[in-house]
Amino acid sequence: MKRNYLLKKHWLTALLLGTIFLGTTSCTQKEAPTQKPNVIVILTDDMGYSDIGCFGSEINTPNIDHLAATGLRFTQFYNTARCSPTRASLLTGLYPHQAEMGQLAFNQYEEEGYRDDLSKNALTLAELFKANGYSTFMTGKWHVCYDVEPDGDKSNWPLQRGFDRHFGTITGSGSFYNPSGLVSGNNYISPGNDFYYTEAISDTTVKYINQHPGNQPFFCYVAYTAAHWPLHAPEEEIAKYKGTYDKGWDETRKERFAKLKKLGIIDDRCVLTERGVDIPEWKDEEMKEWQARRMEVYAAMVDVMDQGIGKIITALENRGMLENTIIFYMHDNGGCAEAQGENKSAVPLTEEQKILRPYAEDSILYGRKPQYARDGRFVRRGRGVMPGPADTWVAYGEEWANVSNTPFRMYKHWVHEGGISTPMIVHWPGGIKAANELRNQPSHLIDIMATCIDVANLDYPKQYNGHEIQPYEGKSLAPAFENKPVERDYIIWEHEGNRAIRAGNWKLVSKVRKLKKFTPEDENAWELYDMENDRSETVDLAEKYPEKVKELAELWEKEAVRTKIKPWPWNK
Template sequence: MTSLRAAVLCLALTLSQAAVADEGTKRPNVVVILCDDMGFSDLGCYGGEVATPNLDALAAGGVRFTQFYNNARCCPTRASLLTGLYPHMAGIGHMMEDNGKPGYRGNLSSNSRTIAEVLKPAGYRTYAVGKWHVTHNAAANGPKQNWPRFRGFDRYYGTIHGAGSYFDPSSLVRDDTMISPFADPEYKPAKYYYTDAISDHATRFVADHAKDHATKPFLMYVAYTAAHWPMHALPEDIAKYRGKYDAGYGAIRKARFEKAAKLGLIDAGQGMAPNPGTWPGVADKRWEAAGMEVYAAMIDRMDQGVGKLVAELKRTGQFDNTLILFLQDNGGCAELQGRTGNKNHPNIERPASPTLPVMKPEDFAAAGSVPAQTRDGFPVRMGPKVMPGPEDTYIAYGRGWATVSNTPFREYKHWVHEGGISTPLIAHWPAGIASRGELRKQPGHLIDLAATFYDLGGAAYPKDAPPLEGKSLRPAFGDKPIDRDAIFWEHEGNRAVRVGDWKLVAKHAKPWELYDMAKDRVEANDLAAKMPEKVQELVAKYTAWAKRSQVEPWPVTASTKE
């Protein structure tokens, strides 16, 4: 009898394990790839001239969304992607400063739940690679309760801080230990470049998962810093784009507009937003073109990394049942970082020999976004005439090229007009998305990603967590409507609400503007004065949302800390 009971229990356990394994193979793996400071038109499959064959292939084998949105800035976008909440609800209404108010603590809120924390109990393995940037605690020996491994991720490699050198990133962490890229026994490339390190570790995690956890589905969050300033790229990639942008802003923008219209991504009849800069007025065209050459090289290298990741998914037999999503954290960046010079090191020429102390391999890179020196003792150079690309330079590509990146839309990162919040979204999943190369015109927002993952992964969202704000994109994959009332934004007092085709938007301390997105997505014809009742209707929706979402008047003043 005992042996019979044991046999029955053994059979039941075997059947149970088989059922779990079968369930695991049916639920998709999820790879969500987020890039940094790129515009709507930068990818080849969204109208650009940069070589992105791997992302273009994913677009050809899946679907592209034409009206998908982010939160106009890196930290708020990451907070929403990770939690499925609007950023203020997750504690990150602005950046990493703590204003002592619930929506502006600069730390991912403890009552929110990350996608890893929800999918892990459902049987998913969870991995994160790249830029984190949802906590102000980025020191090696500081609090770590909001680092990836403490928010549900099984493995992590990346930077806790938001920006820095691509050749020597600060706040680099493996799992929950800060490391120097030059004293890392687990990763020793011939030349360290952060974009490659992100790609290589994502690929490694895929391989390790297939070897050690093949019966389980996985979530992987891949957050590239490309193409955020500084304009750092490898010489062989820069060489591909030498002379590519000598024609200037207008010619490149026009070519992108025409290509995007031909692809069906935009309505050519709506025209383009005005171009605030003209190429003939640029004093140093070689220097200006070089910024875009390096920017393009950075995107190119990221795409090469996506190709490595896809190849590993195919090699390990995981590609067909993996949902791959690619999107951006905000629109093109018009910030002038490094373009006006460096008061500490005004010389534009590289010294013949190091002028500063050489760092040891085990030394951490200086904290913060802008290093004073390279590891080998050369000062970091900025300003006009300093050609971008090498590790001893630190320069952004500027407003003119950001306008090109955001073709055909208006404004940039920070603002919630279309240029600041419009992102490509590529969705590729051979086992779950039947369409190939089609467009999806349903408006969506990155708050929808978490809801999508839980829907497809069969994960139960905790009842004690703030209710999800997003909607599953599963219907949209099949070109069905997304059932929603409105989408909202607020960042630095810039605010907006979209209901159907109507969008109400305003800059900080400026009047509301009203646009019909079906006819005027470039936001050229303000209808607010002609349709005051529609304005009042949308203002009421925005006001109610702002109140329940912990939005404060901008600028937010610090209060007594909790």
Template sequence: MLRNICYLLIAIFYMGPAFTQAPKQKPNIVIILADDMGFSDIGCFGSEISTPNIDRLAREGLKMTQFYNAGRCCPSRAALLTGLYPHQAGVGDMVKYKGSPAYQGYLNEHSATIAELLKDEAGYNTIVSGKWHVGLQQSALAYNRGFDQSFTMLNNGSSYFNSAPLYNDGSKITFMLNDKEITRSDTSKYLTQAITDFAVKSLDEIKEQQKPFFMYVAYNAPHWPIQALPEDIAKFKGQYLKGWDMLRQQRYEKQLAAGIIKKEWQLSGRDSRAPAWDSLSPEEKDKWDTRMAIYAAMVYRMDACIGEIMSKLKQLGKDKNTIILFASDNGGSADQVKSLSTVIQKNGVPGSVNSIDSYEIPWANLSNTPFKLFKRNTHEGGIATPLIAWYPGHIKAGSSNNSPGHLIDLMPTCLDFAGVSYPVEFKNRELTPLAGVSLLDAFKGQPYIGNKTLFWEHEGSRAIRKGRWKLVAEIGDPWELYDLEADRSEINDLAAKYPDKVKALETEYLAWAKKVGVVDWNTIKEL
């Protein structure tokens, strides 16, 4: 007996820590992306909309308050999935070819997705459920981009109750289950619920496996058409008769109280295209109240579905070793769908399958409080997103970070958590070096530097942020310069006061634009 003990002690001595300490299990990773949800549309970022599950993630985790997306659906998704600027991944605009590699409209061969690298390099199970929208070519579809299980919508949007066409150009709405096209009928589940159900079902199917998982849940909510479950709409009907002017002020004050924004940042003025609420007739107020009630119901239902995913993780005993990251792909949308001749118009009961509508400029202006402008723009209203990071026992509960970050940072962050290095080549494809920087130090509460300079270009709208300075211009407009430490609401343009700063930032922006393949939008938009 004594001899056996001696042999065991000798073995422990020579085999070292690997023998005495079980290897640390790689964490599960869940990324949840909202679609067209503004900076202030969740409770913990100032909203009156009830979002208890997202708020819980923030309360038990980290809020990053100066985080950015790429300003629109396709570019943001490409940036998130690949860790590259959208142009570097081939998705500088949308999913149609625009005459150059940076605008080819689908993920290129020099990019790899988070799923591809975690699956092949770290043995992860990989799941995606929801809006894909990074290309229609076979090579760019989810099942060819590293996902073991996938339920995806390839288009920019869909009815929330079926897959009937939205546009009158003959194009169809395409859903895919792995590598098979499927159809959603009039009796289908509400889309937000269908996306959630696939995610939950997929977790159940891998519950016995010892492998970690990566899951990307890409909701279509609250992208137009604004459609919601009647019982959810009823929760909010009448709450928006206060009007956008009062509600913008209330959200702003909540943001100040919560430390989401600094007291130096003023509330931007109401968009000039939105009327004063008090100038509207009672009938107009009721119509606008209904629109925002539907939108709020969509955010509410998305939050409830996120709660279902969290409950499933707990039921499976996976919650203690799972990271959840939540963000939005762009700011609130100013689209006025009722005026679009390309859209099949439906004028049935608001919020139902028989109605096609959007919440338009005035309410999008509320969504993006305290900022100005919208989705597609590179002013803060278009590119600012909440980022919430939750990882029990690893990320300090109730913490916040105001360092700039971007969706391009999620790829290197996931690789860090999985203990994987970004390769030079992947499956005989030479990869473009990462543009993003890991957020791991920020999540640990340690000094975080990140990307000192960030860049944007979308359909001629362009910007560079370097430290406190941001240079930004909409297509056809001159550069504007803002000191974001003093004025993140972009109210006081300092371009005339600091022409040398404008020139220096413009030079840096143009060098980046050349590097990633940005083309003058005026020369490509007609292709």
């Protein structure tokens, strides 16, 4: 299988990333280009804070690293802890509940914030750009509409929500060799021969760029499903990582932690959190070969995605578009601890383990798992099944999710840093003079729309397609391009009853005792952290500063009502 990707200047990328502390690059923003910029938003699926090279990983991501070395890295950028809410928030500039996507696009509740079908009173980025004269196209995962039936209501499908073209999946996760829900435009299609979804997303994006007439700017949303389970990758890509993870998760976390510090992304005040409660020391792991294979495949999935991003960069370069194209790169949530039928034994989990190790049996949240691969082979699942081929269905589990989220606590689903912290890279050679610099301003998915409106001088309509449009919530990150403050009062979170609010350097956070249940005991179960001195959330200051807890809890409650978090379905 032939793979072309960006090869140029990787020696320069390494040099720039290795000299981040020299501080020789200027923070001055360039004079704005006369032509409106193209905008590309790249979103990956179920990847942790330290899963790319320029954020501490050993995984080979030279093309993403190149964007960072010639752009900006935001070290305190946040998502919403889950795929559908993140996508809704990113697309609309609203908190997910305001976009009616409080949980996941598969279930509908009576409460307004949890109808889990993208609100018609929310304007999407595609609708915004289209109303301002842009071409719009999308590749990859949609996952923000309830009705996915071929003959059902398609009013919330991509083409009906502002995109001129779309190739990808309407639903959530699936096989990378034979994904369910694959569509072109409004029609379901079957994958072709030698199909691998990540490559198809990249190649179709390149096709869209090459076919774009060039007489108008474009907005492109690239929503990869890498590296969400199942762990699927071509064998030749997996082979590149053979032996890399034989050292185990303990040593890999330590190495990533050291690299994060060397890169300046975290400082000496940040500590490496303890290993997850259900994870043994590597020396005590009984199935080391299988465990290492799981992470080898995961790394290969990220590697192939990076190669595709290199193709996209090359396509822009070949057409002379790279200079005036803003590229945003980010992840939809933290590393995923969901197991896929890989329980270690029949021993019942403790209550604490049930909280920290969700969906220990096969999750039913994403629909029925396939019983057979496309070629008729039975799909194999469970502990000991070596992942990678099309006839396997395996996740990398809590063990490696803990590595992905280095140095933070918790995972996807929760609103501690491990669930909501993502790398964010902004690359715009024609508009940002600074290169290879870090930005520590707290920021969020809701800020992408505000930033686009600011830098591209877009008009945001109050009505669209006959619907009253909610004002967007985010703040423009353009001041941060010049390393100036982004003025904001707070950022708020809720997912499945897990709550948080960050105001300045204070973060108030809690997790429910039972999955998707909110009990009276949860109401005051707040933890308080000083994010300047304790980004890893290891020293709970709630007892020391009860007035600050009270202040932030009252603010959370007030804003929860305003942003449609409450009333919620989790206390039923």
